[in-house]
Amino acid sequence: MSLVHAYGFVSPTSPCRPLEIDRREPGPKDVLFDISYCGVCHSDIHTARSEWGPSTYPLVVGHEITGLVRQVGSEVTKVKPGDRVGVGCMVDSCGECDYCRQGLEQFCDKGVFTYNQIGYDGNLTQGGYSQAITVQERFVFRIPEVIPLDECAPLLCAGITTYSPLKRWVQPGMKVAVVGLGGLGHVGTQIAAAMGAEVSVISHTRSKEADGLAFGAQHYYATTEKGTFEHLAGRFDMILSTVSSTADYTNYINSLNKTGVIVNVGMPATPVEVYVRALSPRRTLQGSLIGGCAETQEMLDFCAEHKVRPRIEKISGDQITEAFDSVVGSKVRYRYVIDADTLGER
Numbered sequence: 245m246s247l248v249h250a251y252g253f254v255s256p257t258s259p260c261r262p263l264e265i266d267r268r269e270p271g272p273k274d275v276l277f278d279i280s281y282c283g284v285c286h287s288d289i290h291t292a293r294s295e296w297g298p299s300t301y302p303l304v305v306g307h308e309i310t311g312l313v314r315q316v317g318s319e320v321t322k323v324k325p326g327d328r329v330g331v332g333c334m335v336d337s338c339g340e341c342d343y344c345r346q347g348l349e350q351f352c353d354k355g356v357f358t359y360n361q362i363g364y365d366g367n368l369t370q371g372g373y374s375q376a377i378t379v380q381e382r383f384v385f386r387i388p389e390v391i392p393l394d395e396c397a398p399l400l401c402a403g404i405t406t407y408s409p410l411k412r413w414v415q416p417g418m419k420v421a422v423v424g425l426g427g428l429g430h431v432g433t434q435i436a437a438a439m440g441a442e443v444s445v446i447s448h449t450r451s452k453e454a455d456g457l458a459f460g461a462q463h464y465y466a467t468t469e470k471g472t473f474e475h476l477a478g479r480f481d482m483i484l485s486t487v488s489s490t491a492d493y494t495n496y497i498n499s500l501n502k503t504g505v506i507v508n509v510g511m512p513a514t515p516v517e518v519y520v521r522a523l524s525p526r527r528t529l530q531g532s533l534i535g536g537c538a539e540t541q542e543m544l545d546f547c548a549e550h551k552v553r554p555r556i557e558k559i560s561g562d563q564i565t566e567a568f569d570s571v572v573g574s575k576v577r578y579r580y581v582i583d584a585d586t587l588g589e590r
């Protein structure tokens with residue numbers, strides 16, 4: 245065990261404050277790495293505030309983690325000390341079930357998420373708002389040289405969460421809409437454009453229009469403007485919804501063509517009403533949850549090749565509390581990334 249500096253929460257309403265947490269010594273298949281950066285995902289906020297049900301405190305969140313390998317276990321072959329690596333939303337899984345065998349580790353019944361879960365060592369997992377982490381080698385990814393560690397961090401969750409459904413559905417030339425231009429949405433817009441789609445951004449205001457077009461969208465719509473949904477009726481082959489709050493899903497479903505698919509990745513804390521009749525003629529409403537290990541590495545390589553880069557704003561540990569409010573208020577442009585050097589003396 246080694247003690248590391250972190251920032252975390254002691255209750256759903258507490259500010260994010262300095263804590264010390266234990267990290268296990270690496271077992272034979274483990275990688276211990278020094279964290280350089282960690283992105284601030286909206287899921288961190290939902291969890292820190294117990295919006296999805298009671299979380300366990302003290303709690304350190306963060307699952308968009310990049311850094312440099314310090315030490316590896318005797319059986320590790322994937323990386324060596326000094327390598328640039330990243331970890332996303334998971335740190336372990338059984339490796340044997342049908343889902344794990346298919347590369348869908350995110351659905352493993354024994355899968356361990358990066359924070360707020362009991363890991364295979366019996367301890368509560370604590371996330372990346374900290375200076376080091378020990379992770380099963382399968383959940384450690386190689387970061388391509390061309391992507392800086394700070395800009396790379398958001399790809400470990402926002403990148404894979406949008407890449408996976410886009411890869412499942414997008415063909416070049418398809419009309420794709422990304423709903424919500426936040427952390428996920430601004431990466432998803434770039435990925436969909438890189439896949440050859442004709443991309444539209446649907447935001448609730450015009451305030452991000454220039455950015456949406458710069459990220460590769462050809463069209464931009466604001467839902468608070470009168471007539472937007474009438475104008476969009478029947479238009480899209482695919483819609484990717486990243487909205488973190490409740491939205492009128494029936495309007496989005498009606499913006500699909502008759503065989504279109506809407507994939508929802510946003511996870512609002514409260515139920516959403518859907519007028520299911522809008523799904524007839526033959527529209528599909530689908531969920532999606534991050535992506536598997538092989539797909540995450542594939543996404544990183546894709547982003548390196550196609551110059552997909554999150555737009556980040558670096559913050560220090562003592563700015564996290566304020567940053568959460570700014571994300572909830574849709575003010576972030578477009579992902580806060582915590583510099584782990586600011587969390588305490590190394």
Ligand code: NAP
Pocket residue numbers: 284285286287288290401402405423424425426427428429446447448449452486487488489490491508509510511512532533534571572574576578
């Ligand atoms: P984010 O940066 O806050 O972006 C969410 C966007 O949703 C905002 O930028 C805003 O876009 C839109 N929005 C927020 N409130 C709204 C409202 N009241 N009405 C309409 N639009 C609203 O959050 P994120 O980090 O991208 O995460 C988005 C959601 O995905 C969260 O719920 C998160 O938990 C979830 N998530 C899911 C997965 C998964 O695997 N399925 C993975 C990661 C995150 P505009 O300002 O452009 O309208």
Ligand code: ZN
Pocket residue numbers: 285286287288307333401402
């Ligand atoms: Zn996330």
